[in-house]
Amino acid sequence: MREDVADVLIIGAGASGAVMAWSLAETKMRIVCLEQGPLMNPLTYPSTARDWEARTQGDFATNPNIRRLPQDYPVNEENTPIKVANFNGVGGGTILYAGHFPRFHPSDFRVKSLDGVADDWPIDYATIAPYYAENERMTGVAGMNGDPAYPSDNAERTPALPLGLAGDTLAKGFNSLGWHWWPSDTAIITEERDGRAPCINLGACGAGCAQGAKGSSDVTYWPHALRAGVELRTRCRVREITVGNDGMATGAIYYDGDGNEQEIKAHVVVMACNGIGTPRLLLNSTSQLFPNGLANTSDQVGRNLMFHPYSWACGVFEEEQDGFAGPHKLIRSQEFYETDENRGYVRGYTLEIQRGMPPVRTAQTALRLGMVPWGEGHHDAYRKLFKRTTGMVAVCEDLPEAHNRVTLDPNMTDSNGIPAPKIDYTLSENSRKMLDHGVARSTDILKAAGAYEVYSEAPIPYGGWHLMGTARMGKDPKTSVVNEWGRSHDVKNLFIVDGSIFVTSAGVNPTNTIQALALYVADQMKSRLANLFD
């Protein structure tokens, strides 16, 4: 049988894998991407049927241990107050993401220098800024230029998402306190673009966008990458990356959709399996040369897991708000983004407005928090809430801590028998204080906006949708896994481009940065092709 050889093997077809495939395609190398999940069919997304909300608790649940699709791997989450949210399929987490798409700030790359905590990144905002712009152009982002909380960027944006009734309500609250707010940069197009139709306010962004307006990477980068000749193999789950005697990666062993073991050879391996999947695969790739897992001589693989603890506050209003119609994200506030020592913690958070809730979610949230009773009184209590709530979350910067980590579970495996990841994570004192501050300030805003009742929760237990830090970037091979352009310190033809390489998490959603970094790493690779492994 002829050997299966790729020039570049990409593992994972999510946010960062898609970027890599597209960017490297112009080299005309043979690029193969292995993805454990399927290619999605938007015609079958939940919002196309009446039971759509039920499916968000079933095959479109955000937690893999609830969803349990054949392509999902289990995660041992017993020792973490924040549970993992992901999606395994072409598009990865972007299939379910809300599309909130802010950039990091310049200060986010300089945490150690500015605040004396964690580490500085080995790159800065200016280096990554052109890649943000390119990523925003490829993805399609709605928003508005001129936010005083950011350096000016001249980014290409489609008109901002509608404020709606909820936006008007909350904007008045912010204004009465004199606090910052701005239309969110959101990866949801409001005008036709790149053959994709604009948003029609389905309000079901979190369960795949049947309209194609949300920039999940299966509808943004992948069509271009495939047209350019990249080979995407779905339902192929990688078990381990293989290495030669010279310490270079030689390819991967994977299981195809029929469960058959296959091997592919590759000159370059790029990992894009996210902040849990990548350390899991590295730790599963042991050999004589790398007995503690591939690329792990620093013992940093799996460590420094950051989630972004989220607080949530929801106000109840006399007047009708938008309900669930429209994208969830409309405005954000960065009034409390930067460190202010008077607050008792370092770093800060973005307030991200959540528009409203659909009927079932309204009832389920209300039952969980005791806002509506079982039995007598259910209807009156429910009708006070339905279409009459709006609120916000605080996306809190999580700092890296070595003991927050991904390891391999000694007993749990996926359907192919591959050891599953285990998470050990504790909420730091700093995060706890930041969450409390987030709830308190959100409550102020909601009350100022006219809410007569406020409910809150912190941290959101099933809110581990941002997976970062577990194979971090740095100049020193003793304390980091990849160098400043994404190449493993230990294995010179192994690259990592997903959220694992984050040094710190900032107080914003990560995907714009994950993808901008992937574009940057791809450019670095292209510009060094002649001496990539030196």
Next chain:
Amino acid sequence: MPDSFLTSSERETLTILADAVIPESVKFGVPGAGDPLIVEEIESDAAKQMPDISKSLNELEILAEQFGGDVFSNLDSTKRCIVVEEFRSAHPAAAAKIGNLVVQCYYRDDRVMRSLGMELRAPHPKGYEVPDGDWSLLEPVRRRESFYRRTD
């Protein structure tokens, strides 16, 4: 859904329990969640999302025997209430899951959606109208000096 997913007595227990979560309302003109059409949906969703629901219904029956001295369906409404409360405190996770299933099916029923003023359809392909909003509210923020933290 397999025909035999729930036995008829389990279905009867589920029906009463669903009504205990959401009773009928004359005021709003809506059925209780124990309505046969809604229970059919609950059973169908339970088969996918709570395959072990029978076990929980059985726990409820044990409590009915303990606190009411009979099967759940034979108890009067006062005793049923007591048993339901005992069930919620002894088996909070199962009770919460059943509560979730009940509301998930209830709030997609035609009669209920109509009474909430909703159109009887899936979101896609028609979508919804959302007013653009009052962008003049942004004026004070536009006037604000740039305030991001400088790094140099």
